[in-house]
Amino acid sequence: MSRIELTDLRKEFGSVVAVKDLNLTIEDGEFIVLVGPSGCGKTTTLRMIAGFEDPTAGEIKLDGTVVNDLEPRDRDLGMVFQSHALFPHKNVADNIVFGLRMKNVGKEEQLQKLHEVSDLVRISHLLTKMPAQCSGGESQRIALARTLVTEPSNFLLDEPLSSLDAKLRRELRAECDRLHAELQKTFVYVTHDQEEAMTLADRIVVMDQGVIVQMGSPIDIYSDPVSYFVADFFGNPAMNLIPGEFVKNGSGIEFKSDQFNVPLNEKFSSVPIGSGTFGIRPENVQVVSSNSDSNRKIGLVEPLGKDTLLYFETDSDRPFVAVVDGTENHTAGSPVELNFPQENIFLFDSNGDRIRA
């Protein structure tokens, strides 16, 4: 049983507030991902849980006990660092048993656990090598093993995969998932990569400028973002977000921008008049071939196999994207009509907050 509770947690570096009065309870066995752009306070939060940063105010509880004043080594935590932080002067086996040695575990038990854990993360063939002889992916597996072997109740992972290439990242992401399923321990994982957050998390905590913007399951965050920021952050390709204005149009309300005029149905009748943002996910855009009098033309066709991405030029620096089935046949320059199903439309006010119907 292990539960992490953060109450009104605050961290200031001089005049900069890195984390603003954060409240979060992480349940036993949960895989929680703190995600956000760099500087949002996610790593600072993790380092406060670990004990490497003293909170300016607030409480950190592990299993109901306040641990603010406990040394990192007394907190029953394991941590994996972005830089792996392997000890370069010790071979892989010595790196892995380091934690056991510090806890005065007997030689025989050390060996037994070393072999268990290196089988678990599949690095048995590396034990006699030095860290410098191992690849990035291998290093991260070793770092994982070094943490796993001490059997902490909570795992803290600080952007563990961000220094690896895309293929390795996917591979180790699956590995993290597998380990979490096998160990049933609490994982707190920090990343700036929305895809990692989506695939790994039981619960995603989205942070921006030191505060939690939204919390929820990956699918909640994706299908029901609370703000422009969250809507923009999750999804690949990203949601189409078009700045414009909400204006009255007869009895209803219409969204108007230079290139898009979208009448909104009655469920949006309470939308405040004024500037705002219209959003729709690329996969929800309906592309209909049209006769030549449409002035909307496909800018670029990007076939990905299963899907095809269609790009349309806009006034802003980001193109408008639509995802269509890979079997559909489109060519650049051909005229089309774009339809936006009302149930897939997201509207945001001028502050970036979601306007709900």
Place this chain on the structure above:
Amino acid sequence: MAMTMSQKRNTFSAFRYFILTIWLLIVAFPMFWMVGTSFKPDKEWFAWPPVYITENATVRNYLIVWANINEYTKADGAHIDEKTGELSQYTQSLQRPWVALRNSTIIAGIATTLAVLFGGVLAYGVSRHNIISEGKMFQLLMLRMVPPIVLIAPISLWYRQIGLLDTITGLVLLYFLTSLPYAVWMAKSFIDEVPREMEQAAEILGASRWRTIWEIVLPLVRSGLVATFLFILILTWSEYLLALLLSKSEVLTLPVELSKYQGSTEGRVYGRQAALSVGITIPLIFVGLIIRKHLARGFSFGMVRR
């Protein structure tokens, strides 16, 4: 016709080796001259045209300096005074190279060890806990920029009062304090290279602060500290001014001893000085050889990808 990339590179490489070779000659020549002169008989020291490699090599200079044997024979080709049969009139009794060697070893050894020890601890504090601010660190180094001659008068007065004048302790203390800023600066640059995350990884795995320093930090900065040690050892080993002015007769160091090899009639006795200089240099080379494994790593630390 334009040169290809590899031709350009070869030209550049050849040019670089050319420059390096010239530089090496300039640096190595005094060493060559020192060793050469130490084996030359008296009349060749000032000979013109200069004798580059003597054909009358002799170990007489070494015997006179290090073994106190002073006999001249015609066979050695020595320049001998017709009347007395003696070469020089310098006072033999004042020359005690073995005592000077012992003193220098003790003084430089202890002062350097202390400087690296305290410097290392201070540097760790500065690097990890900012116990001294950046500005203060520069002030610390600026202290070393004060010309020693400025400090001599107050220090010798003060030393006389507290009885440190002409003592080994006095010189050790002074060398330790004056080389401490170098030690802190050098050691700090090596400790800065050890990522903080590596220490934190050890800490969260259960290592105490001391255990972390002992098992993680120290092995990683050892080469750097060894380089620091040699650097400071060379400085203190060859320090002349303070040693000359703060000692009278009791505590004599090698550089001071070296200055005593002057004849009253013929000026500097180059062959003897060269023989002593070789003796002064050999211990440093010896230390360098013992720790050479660390030196390459220590001096290139920070430039290599870890």
